[in-house]
Amino acid sequence: PDTAARATAEAREPTLTKPAGSLGRLEELAAWLCTWQGGHPPRLDRVRCVVFAGNHGVAAKGVSAFPPAVTVQMVANFQHGGAAVNQLCRTGGADLDVIPLDLDTPTKPFDTDAAMTEDEVVAALNAGLTLDLSAADLLIVGEMGIGNTTAAAALALALFGGTAADWVGRGTGVDDAGFARKRAVVEAAKALHGDALSDPLEALRRVGGRELAAMAGGVLAARRAGVPVLLDGFICCAAAGVWQALTPGGLDHAMAGHVSREPGHRRLLDALGKPPLLDLHMRLGEASGALVALSVLRGAVACHTGMATFAEAGVAEGGGS
Amino acid sequence: PDTAARATAEAREPTLTKPAGSLGRLEELAAWLCTWQGGHPPRLDRVRCVVFAGNHGVAAKGVSAFPPAVTVQMVANFQHGGAAVNQLCRTGGADLDVIPLDLDTPTKPFDTDAAMTEDEVVAALNAGLTLDLSAADLLIVGEMGIGNTTAAAALALALFGGTAADWVGRGTGVDDAGFARKRAVVEAAKALHGDALSDPLEALRRVGGRELAAMAGGVLAARRAGVPVLLDGFICCAAAGVWQALTPGGLDHAMAGHVSREPGHRRLLDALGKPPLLDLHMRLGEASGALVALSVLRGAVACHTGMATFAEAGVAEGGGS
Numbered sequence: 001p002d003t004a005a006r007a008t009a010e011a012r013e014p015t016l017t018k019p020a021g022s023l024g025r026l027e028e029l030a031a032w033l034c035t036w037q038g039g040h041p042p043r044l045d046r047v048r049c050v051v052f053a054g055n056h057g058v059a060a061k062g063v064s065a066f067p068p069a070v071t072v073q074m075v076a077n078f079q080h081g082g083a084a085v086n087q088l089c090r091t092g093g094a095d096l097d098v099i100p101l102d103l104d105t106p107t108k109p110f111d112t113d114a115a116m117t118e119d120e121v122v123a124a125l126n127a128g129l130t131l132d133l134s135a136a137d138l139l140i141v142g143e144m145g146i147g148n149t150t151a152a153a154a155l156a157l158a159l160f161g162g163t164a165a166d167w168v169g170r171g172t173g174v175d176d177a178g179f180a181r182k183r184a185v186v187e188a189a190k191a192l193h194g195d196a197l198s199d200p201l202e203a204l205r206r207v208g209g210r211e212l213a214a215m216a217g218g219v220l221a222a223r224r225a226g227v228p229v230l231l232d233g234f235i236c237c238a239a240a241g242v243w244q245a246l247t248p249g250g251l252d253h254a255m256a257g258h259v260s261r262e263p264g265h266r267r268l269l270d271a272l273g274k275p276p277l278l279d280l281h282m283r284l285g286e287a288s289g290a291l292v293a294l295s296v297l298r299g300a301v302a303c304h305t306g307m308a309t310f311a312e313a314g315v316a317e318g319g320g321s
Numbered sequence: 322p323d324t325a326a327r328a329t330a331e332a333r334e335p336t337l338t339k340p341a342g343s344l345g346r347l348e349e350l351a352a353w354l355c356t357w358q359g360g361h362p363p364r365l366d367r368v369r370c371v372v373f374a375g376n377h378g379v380a381a382k383g384v385s386a387f388p389p390a391v392t393v394q395m396v397a398n399f400q401h402g403g404a405a406v407n408q409l410c411r412t413g414g415a416d417l418d419v420i421p422l423d424l425d426t427p428t429k430p431f432d433t434d435a436a437m438t439e440d441e442v443v444a445a446l447n448a449g450l451t452l453d454l455s456a457a458d459l460l461i462v463g464e465m466g467i468g469n470t471t472a473a474a475a476l477a478l479a480l481f482g483g484t485a486a487d488w489v490g491r492g493t494g495v496d497d498a499g500f501a502r503k504r505a506v507v508e509a510a511k512a513l514h515g516d517a518l519s520d521p522l523e524a525l526r527r528v529g530g531r532e533l534a535a536m537a538g539g540v541l542a543a544r545r546a547g548v549p550v551l552l553d554g555f556i557c558c559a560a561a562g563v564w565q566a567l568t569p570g571g572l573d574h575a576m577a578g579h580v581s582r583e584p585g586h587r588r589l590l591d592a593l594g595k596p597p598l599l600d601l602h603m604r605l606g607e608a609s610g611a612l613v614a615l616s617v618l619r620g621a622v623a624c625h626t627g628m629a630t631f632a633e634a635g636v637a638e639g640g641g642s
Contacts, residue, residue: 017398018405019386019493023609024582024602065340065639073636077338082629084339091616091623172340172639261345278599280617281345288344295412295616296601302412308403315394318386318493 001252005034009042015309019318025277029255029297030304033138036228036253041305043137044298047094049287050131050218051078051085051142054101054124054210057109059147063182065173068106068146074286075100075144084284085142088291093298094140099127101210110154111188114206116213121201124210128217133225140230140257140294141215142287143239146172151209152238153264154186158203159238159245160271164190167264169234172283200245212239219243219254229254230297232290233283234265237272244272257293258282322573326355330363336630340639346598350576350618351625354459357549357574362626364458365619368415369548370608371452371539372399372406372463375422375445375531378430380468384503386494389427389467395607396421396465405605406463409612414619415461420448422531431475432509435527437534442522445531449538454546461551461578461615462536463608464560467493471503472530473559474585475510479524480559480566481592485511488585490555493604521566533560540564540575550575551618553611554604555586558593565593578614579603 009031014020021027033042053075059068077083078098089096101124107115116124133139145151149171156167164186170179189207190197197203204213216239222229223243231237231254243250251272258278259266269276277293310317330352335341342348354363374396380389398404399419410417422445428436437445454460466472470492477488485507491500510528511518518524525534537560543550544564552558552575564571572593579599580587590597598614631638 016405017395017403018605022493022603022605023405024604026601026603026613067637070637070639073634074338077629077634077636080629080634082338082634084337084344084624084628087623087627088620090627091619172343277601278617280347280598282343282347283345284339284343292347292617292620295620296599296613298412299409299613299616302408303405306408306411307405308398308401313394313398313401313403315398316388316391318391 001035002038005038005040006031008040009034016307017310017313017315023303026300026303029300032255033228037137038226042301044301045137046135047138047294048133048136049089049094049140049142049291050097050099051144051286052099052101052127052211052214053103053144055103055106056145056147056151056209057106058111058150058185061109061181061185062178063150063174063185064146064171066146071144071146072103083286084288085286088288092291092294094291094294101127101214107209110207111185111192115208116205118205121205121213124213125217127214129221131218131221133221133227136227138230139218139222139227140287140290141218141236142232142285143211143215143235144286145209145211148209148211148235149262150182150185151207151212152235154189154207155203155212156238156264156268157186157190158197158207159200159241166267169262169264200242204242215239216242223253230257230290230293231255232257232287233260233285234262234268235285237265237268241268241272257290260289322356323359326359326361327352329361330355337628338631338634338636344624347621347624350621353576354549358458359547363622365622366458367456368459368615369454369457370410370415370461370463370612371418371420372465372607373420373422373448373532373535374424374465376424376427377466377468377472377530378427379432379471379506382430382502382506383499384471384495384506385467385492387467392465392467393424404607405609406607409609413612413615415612415615422448422535428530431528432506432513436529437526442526442534445534446538448535450542452539452542454542454548457548459551460539460543460548461608461611462539462557463553463606464532464536464556465607466530466532469530469532469556470583471506472528472533473556475507475528476524476533477559477585477589478507478511479518479528480521480562487588490583490585521563525563536560537563544574551578551611551614552576553578553608554581554606555583555589556606558586558589562589562593578611581610
């Protein structure tokens with residue numbers, strides 16, 4: 001973290017033509033970007049959005065409202081520009097990459113086996129770790145994967161404790177029977193893997209998924225490259241949460257873009273200590289919530305860099321009454 | 322309201338390649354725009370932002386952290402592009418007009434007199450009513466006026482009841498002594514004007530201000546022109562609240578862009594029955610909160626109009642599990 005850049009940003013705010021603190025979280029965002037970009041002024045010239053897709057063995061167990069074939073169909077939709085993420089990248093000004101991860105080979109059902117072998121989880125992590133972020137000012141990672149709220153719930157349970165019921169929600173809109181199966185799968189996974197889940201990376205391997213590992217890899221790559229991260233929903237935050245569970249402060253370069261309707265997301269943001277920028281009742285994933293929040297960051301950067309100071313504008317400063 | 326356009330928008334949502342309802346409030350926004358624009362698809366090609374400025378007699382009573390001269394100084398800042406509203410109009414894609422209203426003639430102090438004569442309030446209302454909105458897809462009104470949170474508090478008290486303490490906040494950041502004076506001014510106004518405040522338009526004349534009346538005029542002009550309105554903060558909502566106090570549903574064409582840090586704003590939004598899109602701890606006025614919210618509307622329109630349907634994309638629809 002570049003505390004000098006943060007101090008420069010924080011020192012500029014009270015000189016700008018507005019009451020002190022009156023831009024609220026926009027002021028915090030400008031300082032946060034400087035801290036993790038390692039310089040002042042904050043920049044959002046190149047925003048990268050990377051959506052990873054993976055398939056899940058547990059999807060065969062009736063835990064989702066959609067059939068597993070939808071993962072590959074939605075990847076094609078991303079590639080043809082027809083999904084929400086495409087529209088939101090365009091309006092937000094983000095470059096989109098879509099990275100499908102061995103979609104023909106679902107992970108193993110994690111209620112009866114480890115989801116991935118060590119080679120598999122390393123390959124998935126590397127899909128994110130090897131992103132070239134040298135020209136990026138901000139990274140947003142997103143996901144697609146039928147069944148992946150089940151994996152995220154199991155991972156959040158492993159990383160942050162509680163019960164299956166605390167973390168399992170309706171996902172894309174599963175019915176009551178599917179919801180019960182989903183909870184049962186997460187409970188069975190906890191019973192099966194036991195203490196092995198206390199190691200965050202081992203938990204990622206055993207109950208995560210390829211797109212979760214890749215998002216975690218991307219978030220770590222961003223930390224190394226001096227690129228702040230805007231987090232999306234429940235699945236993204238569960239994956240990124242691995243770094244905070246491993247190391248306090250390991251996710252300080254990441255901001256919560258929004259809180260979704262998936263009930264575990266708010267609990268997860270509380271565990272991460274990250275108040276969300278937006279609460280628009282979204283629950284789509286594929287980076288959509290973070291991309292809407294991106295426009296808040298753009299407003300923050302525009303105000304911080306473009307506003308006149310009191311001295312420049314000849315405006316009298318306030319103070320008292 | 323165009324209920325057919327709303328129905329068309331609502332019928333399209335479940336055909337788009339996402340779980341039903343998963344875009345949350347973005348789906349509601351698309352339907353709301355159609356309802357009040359009077360057609361489908363929703364459009365945001367031309368967004369008008371109009372900032373009205375006025376001066377207040379009560380500003381001489383030490384109710385603000387800033388001296389009254391700041392109103393005219395900030396208008397110059399708007400005209401030279403140095404204020405937050407300028408940066409946010411640019412990033413949000415809105416055309417800005419700044420309309421100063423007799424800045425050399427403050428309203429009379431409303432704790433000892435009516436703020437405006439009938440001629441004065443009519444002239445101020447007309448500044449908004451006569452806006453040419455024929456080419457507009459959305460209207461945002463904002464304000465600048467040292468002392469105007471005091472006027473807004475007095476107006477909100479007149480329109481929606483309660484006590485002065487319910488509606489008086491720190492505004493731009495007044496100190497304890499100024500805060501006490503501010504409450505006293507609002508209490509004195511209530512005692513002075515009494516039952517005359519039960520008529521919303523008479524309350525606007527007696528305790529409002531020129532920029533509040535102009536914003537109210539703009540909001541009514543938008544209703545007549547078939548243009549939805551995105552509301553800004555406490556002062557904007559107090560002014561627009563006149564129409565809801567006059568006629569139930571009189572503000573149905575307006576959406577709350579954000580809730581500000583000014584404590585009376587949340588109470589006011591509750592009274593108006595309008596949940597805010599954003600809560601970013603802003604308290605600047607000059608349309609800034611609504612302009613940040615504008616980007617959420619842009620995301621909503623982009624998704625609603627640009628996404629592929631399940632049939633177009635060859636994606637299997639969900640249902641149950």
